[in-house]
Amino acid sequence: MSNTGAVIVANNTDRFNYVRLAEICAERVQRHLKIPVSLVTTSDVTSTVFDKIIIMESYEQNQRFFTATQEKTEWRNMGRTQVYDLTPYDRTLLLDADLFIQTNALLNHIKTNNDFAIARDVYDPTTGHIYKMKFGKTQMDQCWATLVIFNKSELARNIFDMAQHVLNHYAYYCRLYNFADVPLRNDYAFTVACHLMGGYGQRHFDITGYALPNCDFYTDILELNTDNILIKYSKQEKTYVQRIKSDLHMQNKLSLFERINESR
Amino acid sequence: MDIDNLQRQAQLSFDHAIAKKNLQQRIQSRLNVTYNDGFFTVTKEQINFLDLLGSQSVVLLDDYQTPIEVNAFELLKIMFQRYHEIMNEWLEEYEQLKKIRSAKHV
Numbered sequence: 001m002s003n004t005g006a007v008i009v010a011n012n013t014d015r016f017n018y019v020r021l022a023e024i025c026a027e028r029v030q031r032h033l034k035i036p037v038s039l040v041t042t043s044d045v046t047s048t049v050f051d052k053i054i055i056m057e058s059y060e061q062n063q064r065f066f067t068a069t070q071e072k073t074e075w076r077n078m079g080r081t082q083v084y085d086l087t088p089y090d091r092t093l094l095l096d097a098d099l100f101i102q103t104n105a106l107l108n109h110i111k112t113n114n115d116f117a118i119a120r121d122v123y124d125p126t127t128g129h130i131y132k133m134k135f136g137k138t139q140m141d142q143c144w145a146t147l148v149i150f151n152k153s154e155l156a157r158n159i160f161d162m163a164q165h166v167l168n169h170y171a172y173y174c175r176l177y178n179f180a181d182v183p184l185r186n187d188y189a190f191t192v193a194c195h196l197m198g199g200y201g202q203r204h205f206d207i208t209g210y211a212l213p214n215c216d217f218y219t220d221i222l223e224l225n226t227d228n229i230l231i232k233y234s235k236q237e238k239t240y241v242q243r244i245k246s247d248l249h250m251q252n253k254l255s256l257f258e259r260i261n262e263s264r
Numbered sequence: 265m266d267i268d269n270l271q272r273q274a275q276l277s278f279d280h281a282i283a284k285k286n287l288q289q290r291i292q293s294r295l296n297v298t299y300n301d302g303f304f305t306v307t308k309e310q311i312n313f314l315d316l317l318g319s320q321s322v323v324l325l326d327d328y329q330t331p332i333e334v335n336a337f338e339l340l341k342i343m344f345q346r347y348h349e350i351m352n353e354w355l356e357e358y359e360q361l362k363k364i365r366s367a368k369h370v
Contacts, residue, residue, distance in 0.1 A: 105293040113301035114328045128285030208327040209305050210293055230370065232276070240277045241367045246290035 004110060005036040005051060005089035009079050010097040012043045016257050022097040023049045024224075024260070029101045033110065035093065040079060040086050054086050080145055080186045081167060084152075084160035094148040098256060099212075099249045102227055106149075106247070109207055115155040116205050118190060119147040123211035125244050126219060126233045130211045135191050136179030140201070143194050144212055145186035146249055155197070159205070162193035213246045220255040224263065276367035283361055291354045297342050302332030306343045306350075314340035 006029045010022035019041060026037040026049045036051035042058045056079050083094050093110055095101075109117065120143050123130050135142040145163075150156035166173045166189040173192050174181040194205050215231055223230035228245045250256045296305045303326050304310065317336035324339075326332050364370060 103290060103294060105290075108296050108298045108303055111298040111301075112303040112326070112328065114303075114330065117328075123289050125286050125289075126282065128282045128289075130289075208303070209296055211289065213289070238277050239275060240279050240282075241370050242279070242283060242286060243370050244286065246286065246293065 003089050004091040004093075005038060005087075006033070006093040006095060007038050007040055007083050007087050007089070008095060008097050009040045009083060010043075011041055011079070016253060017260070018097050019043055019045050019047070020260060021256070023047055025095070025097050025100060026050060029093075029095070032101050032104045033093070033107055035110070036089075038088055040083060042079070052088055054088070056082055056086060078167070078184065078186075081160050081164035081189065084150070084157055087152075091151050092149070094145075094150070096146040096249065098251070098253065099146055099247065100229060101247050102229075102244075103246055105210060106147075109149055109210060113151070114149075115153040116150045116159055117148070117207045118194060118205050119144040119210070119212040120204070120206040121211035123213045123246075125213055125215060125231070125242060125246070125248070126235070126240070135188065136177050138177050138179075140177070140191065140195060142187055143191040143205070144214075144249075145190045147207065147212055148190070149207065159190070159193045159197050162197055163189040166192045212249055213244070214249045215244075215251060217252050219250075219252055221250065221252070221259045224256075224259040278364060278367045278370055280361075280364070283364070284358075287354070287357055287361060291350055291357075295346065295350050296327075297339075297346050299334055299339050299342060300332050302326035302330060302334070303328055304339070304343070306347050311340065311343055311347065314343065 008022045008025055010018040012018050019039070022039055026039070029035065029037050038052040038054060039045065039047070039050045040054045040056055042056055045053050047053065080094070083092070091110065093106065120132060120141055121130055122133060122144070133142040134140070163186070167184060170184055171181060177192060179188055195201050198204060219231050219233045221229055222232050222241065228243050229248055230241060230243050232239060232241050296303060305327055314336045319335065319337040321333060322336050323331050323333050
């Protein structure tokens with residue numbers, strides 16, 4: 001693999017240390033996929049974990065509401081669309097800091113040569129179901145900017161540029177596709193971009209054969225170990241535990257950061 | 265561990281069926297190979313088809329619908345090896361999973 005690497009975008013907030021989370025994520029990527037990892041951030045960072053630390057310009061903050069705890073927190077999730085220009089690699093695995101790589105399942109996807117692929121199928125480890133998240137009232141399938149693989153290519157550039165265009169005119173696209181206008185979501189921007197650049201849905205850009213393992217806001221982490229994560233979830237008034245050894249995207253940041261802070 | 269923690273621990277459950285599905289999902293996501301920049305899921309059908317072709321050079325569509333020129337024998341060898349490796353791992357982990365009787369053993 002010539003000049004292939006991963007990029008994580010992470011920005012600290014007053015409450016959460018996303019850069020520390022990115023370090024944990026990067027260590028796992030290096031261990032399982034054997035590729036260098038660069039960090040894109042607006043924060044002032046010194047870390048030996050990353051191949052490169054790329055500073056991007058600061059931007060307006062976003063806010064996120066956690067339904068499970070009824071809390072509103074600062075969310076600095078923008079900047080993903082700049083990764084096409086900022087990545088130091090010819091072939092890039094772009095991933096969220098809260099996506100824990102625990103297998104080499106993505107390795108062969110990285111080794112292939114398609115210009116752009118994004119996660120669309122999702123696997124829920126608490127139900128054992130693969131599903132597609134629906135997007136707004138159009139009920140289109142949502143793409144997940146959590147996981148994108150791309151080459152420096154015309155197609156990838158067009159999709160990233162289109163996603164940035166959607167973010168720049170978010171109110172318009174919210175009305176056109178009928179989805180909630182807050183918070184600003186990269187997932188939605190990339191979903192619209194893929195829909196438009198794929199000839200209004202005629203072409204899909206899925207990472208085939210890979211369903212993104214995802215735990216929702218109601219799933220807690222009991223243990224965050226080097227090669228597995230012990231989760232706790234409730235179903236029909238019972239509480240269950242599962243030890244997850246696959247890759248895992250954790251949406252419950254409150255529980256995630258509790259475990260990270262404990263381990264320091 | 266205090267009594268509250270012990271009680272909470274005792275109330276936890278383990279769902280064997282879900283754990284089996286999680287194992288299946290994890291293993292199957294790795295049941296694939298790359299060849300000439302193409303991405304191929306390893307299936308029994310694909311193995312059989314390649315076996316039929318012998319040592320011919322042939323064009324196959326990969327999982328991303330890209331036509332890839334392959335040497336059937338070479339790809340068969342790679343797929344067969346991957347199939348064995350992953351299925352053996354599956355069996356081994358399945359046997360371990362069967363031993364889990366309750367949440368405290370997870």
